[in-house]
Amino acid sequence: MWRRWRKLKEAFIEALIRLCGISATIFVVGIFLFVCREAFPLRHNPDFHLTEFFLSIQWYPTSEITKRYGVLAMIAGTFSVTLLSMLMAAPLGLGAAIYISEFCAPRPREILKVLVELLAAIPSVVWGFAGLTITSRLIVRFTSADVGVNLLNGAVLLALMSVPIIVSLAEDAFKAVPDSYREAAIALGATRWQTTWRVLLPAARNGLTAAVLLGFGRAIGETMAVLMASGHAITIPHSVLDPVRTLTANIAAELGEAPAESTHYQVLFLTGVLLFLITFVVNLSAGLVIRRERRS
């Protein structure tokens, strides 16, 4: 009897642990299926054309004349703001990681790491507010920009938000390089910088690439800060001082108001599917890069 009970308990706990373990899969698949289900009726919608969706910048979901659903300008907005932010965040983040892992004394290192983690904990709406009230006004004052909430403003915020991720992951990558590499370099008479540049960077290359890719994934999915700080204007930007609208910000601004089951609503969900696929590809490639590193 007692043994039976114990066996049952074991089985129960095992099932519970199993459920926890696969919960992430359940949520990801569940959300993806739900988003797809909402966008699915577009298949037979005469008002919707997939070519228009991808190739037109005309986004007029509530026009009185003809409703048009082109998201090209938002795709351009998303990628321009994310790429510009990575141009700033990658050197800054990798530099910080090099400093923390190779040059810093142990005590300040711990303090710096805590501060970097704190940076990651700032809510995105606070970043957005800072962008709206501080950096956008600085941009208007010090550049010839017509409007302060623009591509540059959004990219600066996204860069600051993704730096902590890049720093932590890149630092781990440096830590994973065996100390024997460093010792060998120093024994050959290399300076600290030569060791970092010629030995550690090549050795940690894959981990660093993954760090930047995951930072990219973080930046591309960010919503609130870019909604508040990048102008929310439907244009293909010609300079870094033009306002832009991203796919995420567009969903956040319009989903609440689009009548359920309407074409507008379904198109917004299709935008969600598109975003999901983009982040999936980015994260998958980061995962593949890390795996390649492990194998070598």
Added chain:
Amino acid sequence: MVRLWSRDAVWCLGVLLTMTTGCSAGRGQRAETLRVRGSDTMLILAQAWAESYAKVDAHAAIEVAGGGSGQGIAALLKGAIDIANCSRNIKSEEVAEARANTGKEPKEFVVGCDALAVFVHRDNPMDEITINQLAEIYRVGGSLNRWSQLGARIPAGRDRIVRVNRQSSSGTYEFFRDHVLGKRDFQLGSLDMNGSKEVVDLIASTPGAIGYSGMAFAAADVKMLRVSPAPGKPAYAPSAANVLASHYPISRSLLVYTLGEPEPAVQKYIDWMRSPEGQRIVSDIGYVPIALGGKLTANTCGGAGAN
């Protein structure tokens, strides 16, 4: 290994199934509170009303939310709220949808008037603008995109007109499109803000900006332009006097809608909004009270909102 994997898959499926079936099962019960939602223009007014009404009827609990006129009407048609605030007239499709889905007619009450104000930065030398110029600035293919075309010089050499606009569910956006642009589309590339306050805040920090919002959003760091109905005609400031005299060309009614005849508690609340006490709050907030004692069911605001 294979067996383990298939067990995991069965688990996944099972949980997913319970999730999807569980979603459609529970439905919230109707609470005894009055739920009000809709226009962002009217949000400050609706909040002030809800606060003061607590003193009139201690039993009434009122929940107020914004989101835009379109969202308010949509929620009303779904039966999610009791009163929809709306800064534009209800559309014929929305009435048709209400009839088809619920068999009831939306009922309209005018609760105040607004002069849709046109804002520019305080350093902008312009003082007045015509409806036609506004349309040429905002409509698709419009001919005005530089301040110099209007004879205005903006400090710091910023000549481009930065068009500040609203999100498409906004009643203010639709009113502006219908009555200023003649139902034509807006030119893409405007900065689409999610609230009236955001429009005014952005204009305050952007020298070349122009935008529109309810008159109650006037602030010290932005300038309201006088608006003329046509070139050569006199321009009028967005003031209570000019709205009541039907001089201001883009004045509109602030409306609330109920689905079918309102229940007694809702009717009592709306009657109170339209009473002298409720209308005093309208003018305290910065809008124009309706002409009391006249034909209250008719549209009493004049201007473009009358048609």
